Amino acid sequence: MSVSVDAVTLLPALVPLAGILVVLVADLALPRLRGFPYVVAAVASLGAAGAAVPGLVGGTGAIRTTFCMTGPWAAFIPVTGSPPYSPAMAASECLWSAGALGSSLQLGAGLAAAVCIALAWPAVRSRPVEVSREPIEAILFLTALTGTVVVAASRDLGTWLIALELATLPVIALVALSGTRAALAGAMQLLVTSLVSFSLLAVGAALWFLATGAPFFSMNAALAGGQLPPTGSLAGVSHPSVGLLSLSLVLILAGLGFKLSLVPFHAWTPTAYAGSTPAVATFLATVSKVGALAALLVVVQALTALSTPGLIAVAVLAAASMTLGNIMALRQDDVVRLLAWSTVAQAGWVVLPLVSVSALGQRSAAIYLLTYVAATLVAFAVVARTVREVGARGFGVAAYAGLWKRSPWRAGALALALTSLAGLPPGVIGLVGKIVAFRPVIVEGWVWLAVIAAGNAVLGVAVYLRWLRPVVNPSEAEAVAAGEGIAPDVVRSGRRVALTVALVASALVLLVVSVQPQFLLGLFGS
Numbered sequence: 001m002s003v004s005v006d007a008v009t010l011l012p013a014l015v016p017l018a019g020i021l022v023v024l025v026a027d028l029a030l031p032r033l034r035g036f037p038y039v040v041a042a043v044a045s046l047g048a049a050g051a052a053v054p055g056l057v058g059g060t061g062a063i064r065t066t067f068c069m070t071g072p073w074a075a076f077i078p079v080t081g082s083p084p085y086s087p088a089m090a091a092s093e094c095l096w097s098a099g100a101l102g103s104s105l106q107l108g109a110g111l112a113a114a115v116c117i118a119l120a121w122p123a124v125r126s127r128p129v130e131v132s133r134e135p136i137e138a139i140l141f142l143t144a145l146t147g148t149v150v151v152a153a154s155r156d157l158g159t160w161l162i163a164l165e166l167a168t169l170p171v172i173a174l175v176a177l178s179g180t181r182a183a184l185a186g187a188m189q190l191l192v193t194s195l196v197s198f199s200l201l202a203v204g205a206a207l208w209f210l211a212t213g214a215p216f217f218s219m220n221a222a223l224a225g226g227q228l229p230p231t232g233s234l235a236g237v238s239h240p241s242v243g244l245l246s247l248s249l250v251l252i253l254a255g256l257g258f259k260l261s262l263v264p265f266h267a268w269t270p271t272a273y274a275g276s277t278p279a280v281a282t283f284l285a286t287v288s289k290v291g292a293l294a295a296l297l298v299v300v301q302a303l304t305a306l307s308t309p310g311l312i313a314v315a316v317l318a319a320a321s322m323t324l325g326n327i328m329a330l331r332q333d334d335v336v337r338l339l340a341w342s343t344v345a346q347a348g349w350v351v352l353p354l355v356s357v358s359a360l361g362q363r364s365a366a367i368y369l370l371t372y373v374a375a376t377l378v379a380f381a382v383v384a385r386t387v388r389e390v391g392a393r394g395f396g397v398a399a400y401a402g403l404w405k406r407s408p409w410r411a412g413a414l415a416l417a418l419t420s421l422a423g424l425p426p427g428v429i430g431l432v433g434k435i436v437a438f439r440p441v442i443v444e445g446w447v448w449l450a451v452i453a454a455g456n457a458v459l460g461v462a463v464y465l466r467w468l469r470p471v472v473n474p475s476e477a478e479a480v481a482a483g484e485g486i487a488p489d490v491v492r493s494g495r496r497v498a499l500t501v502a503l504v505a506s507a508l509v510l511l512v513v514s515v516q517p518q519f520l521l522g523l524f525g526s
Contacts, residue, residue, distance in 0.1 A: 006066040009096065011051035012106045012153075016146040019044025020139050027135040034122040037138035038498075042117045044142055048149055049110025055103025056523055064103070067095035093216050098153035101301075101366055104523045105152045105294045108370045112286040113145045115377050115506050119384045120279035121498030137177060140170040141283065148291035151298070157205045157215050160298060164201065167291040168194050168259065174280045175272055186268075186275025193268040197258035204251030211244035217302040252299055253313055259292035262351065263320040266344045273340035278384035281336055285343050285380065286373045293350060293369050303357050315355045315449050321348030322456035329463045333397050335383055338467065339376065342421060345460060346372045349437050352453060356440035363524040364436045370520060371420065371433035374510045378417035381503035382410055388499060397467055401474035411471050413507040420510060422464040423457055429510065432517040 007014070022044075023037045030036055055064050098106065120141070122134055147166030154160040172194060176187035214221035222245070257265040273281045325345025332338040350372065353364035386403075387394035404411040420427030423434040434457060441450050513520045 004066065004068045006064075008054075009064045009066040009098070012048045012098075012103075012110070012149045013146055015047040015051055016044050016142040016149065019047070020142050020146075023135050023138050023142070027132065031132075034134045037135045038117050038121055041138040041142050042114045045110050045114040045117060045145060047110075048145060049107050049114070052098075052103045052106035052110065052149075055098050056100055056107070063097055063099040065094040065097045069093055069095070093155070093214075093218060093220075095156045095159055096153045097155050100524060101297060101362060102152040102294065104366060104370065105290050105297075106149045107523075108373055109145060109148045109152070109287050109290040109294075111509070112290065112373055112377055113141060113148075113283070115381065115502045116279050116283040116287065117141055118498045118502035118505075119282055119381060120277065121495050133177065137174065140174050140177075144168070144170040144174075144283070144291075145287060148287055148294065151291050152294035154298065155216050155218060157209060157217070160217065160295065161198075161201060161205055164259075164291065164295050165194075165198060167288065168197075171280070171284060171288055174283065175276045177280075178275075178277055180275065182271075182275035184275070186272035189268045190272045193258050193265075197255045197265075200251045200255035200258075204248045204255060207244050207248035207251065211242075211248060217298050219302055219304065222302045249299070249303075249311075250313060253296070253311075253317070256292050256296045257317060260289060260296070260347045260351065261321075261344045262317045262347050263324050263344065266321070266325075266347075269344055270337050270340040273336050273343075274334065278336070278380055278387060281339075282377065282380035282384075285339065285376050289343070289347070289350070290369065290373065293365060296351070296354070297362050297366065300354060300357060300362055304359060304362075311355055311357065314351055315446060318348040318352040318355070319449060319452045321345060321351075322453065323348075323459075326456055326459040326463055330459075330466065334395050335397055335400075335467065336395055338397070338463070339379060339383075342463065343376075345456070345463070346376075346421070348456070349434070349453075352437050352449070353440040355446055355449065356444045358440065360443065361440040364440050367520060367524060368433045368437045370523075371429050371513075374506065374513060375417045375420035375427065375430060377506040378413050378503070378510050379421070381499070381506055382414045382417070385410060385499045385503055388495065397470065400467065401470035403471045410503070413503060414471060415468055416507065416510055416514065418464040418468045420514065422461045424461060426514060427510075428514045429517050429520065430514075432521070436521075 019040050022040045026033075026036055026040060055062070117138070120137060144167050147163045147168070147170075151160060151163035151167060154163050172187050172190050175190055176183055208217070208221075209215055212221040254265065258268075261269045272284060276284065322345050325341050325343070325348065329338050329341035329345060332341060350365055350369045353361040353368070355361065383394065386399060390399055393399045400411075400414070403414070416427055418427070419425065420430035423430040425431070438450065438453065441453065
């Protein structure tokens with residue numbers, strides 16, 4: 001057996017790991033500098049994003065691989081009269097494989113993590129030596145980012161499972177790190193959910209191996225598990241492994257449904273978001289969702305070889321998530337809970353294109369996810385800046401009344417984010433994302449699902465305009481209530497600069513892709 005290793009291909013994962021080492025060393029050498037771990041973490045996140053760019057240069061056909069195995073290892077795959085996975089098919093398999101789709105998700109995760117780290121910036125420059133929260137928080141951000149990057153390129157069952165938990169467990173610690181009662185409740189609920197999710201994923205992965213005889217999520221393995229007996233009395237009858245493969249997919253979809261906040265696996269989302277700091281809630285809503293979809297796409301890519309018809313389970317989850325998420329979001333006066341339920345609704349849109357098990361469906365899901373991530377980063381950045389200005393009142397919708405007059409640039413950023421999530425101009429990229437998400441549904445002929453999605457598109461407009469209306473045109477009572485208690489900005493300079501940079505950078509990205517959607521679509525060859 002021979003194994004090829006390409007360190008350059010692994011850079012998207014190696015850069016955050018290097019950042020973790022630098023933070024650990026810096027904490028020993030410069031223990032009083034609170035901001036330095038965040039500087040290192042932000043640079044490492046941007047480095048991971050930059051390291052993913054070469055995977056986009058070659059277009060959709062270019063795939064960067066490493067840890068490729070060839071040779072006698074295939075002999076360990078069981079071979080029978082009707083082989084589940086033959087040595088010829090297993091002549092070469094790679095544990096790491098990142099094409100344009102995976103690299104785009106790695107790029108989005110790195111950029112989103114950098115914004116989240118900026119939102120977590122400490123308010124003062126120095127700290128007592130015995131307090132070490134900042135290095136811990138920076139390391140947890142980078143560890144979760146590493147898991148997200150790895151899962152987008154992993155192709156073997158073991159790495160896929162470990163990377164998923166590496167992307168999840170640090171976020172649980174981040175939620176609990178603030179130590180409040182709400183944070184501990186959110187962390188506990190997220191932990192229990194994560195354990196259930198991992199159990200389902202582990203059983204699903206085991207069934208995949210049992211059905212295919214291969215420890216890889218690959219087209220060859222899926223073909224082996226989905227094959228039919230060629231001749232004889234069993235001709236035309238499903239191979240027993242087909243049932244195992246179907247059950248495996250159901251369990252994997254359920255396990256990832258928890259991480260994507262799909263109904264009915266969504267219950268942890270409002271509690272965890274509300275108990276988190278704005279920075280951690282932003283990470284949950286963006287980077288964590290990138291990791292979950294990346295994991296799902298790894299499985300879906302393996303299934304494209306089977307020409308599998310549309311998945312009814314995906315259609316039901318998408319329709320239920322959109323509907324319940326929008327209905328609950330309409331009832332929220334807390335903007336973080338509103339964004340939490342928005343995540344549930346948007347998760348339905350993210351998986352909507354996957355009713356088509358095809359390259360078109362995969363690209364459409366990834367495009368919509370990155371659109372959602374860009375808009376959500378801006379919305380949370382506005383919330384974080386407002387909370388620092390007015391305190392806990394910034395979590396209420398009423399605090400944003402008249403924001404257009406008090407801070408036009410911040411109101412403009414929020415308007416762009418909310419209209420993008422709603423799919424309305426000037427958030428053109430949101431409209432493009434919804435059209436892209438609709439395409440596979442129409443192609444596959446899912447008429448009832450298209451009708452439900454269209455209805456939820458209208459309902460989503462009401463959700464986001466409910467927040468946007470007082471920003472632009474508040475009533476007199478709303479304006480008076482919003483103005484009460486607003487003190488001059490006393491945010492320390494480092495914190496203020498970090499929040500401003502995070503908001504401006506994310507808003508600029510959203511503005512650019514709204515003016516030129518092809519910048520985003522071009523990543524996937526669309």
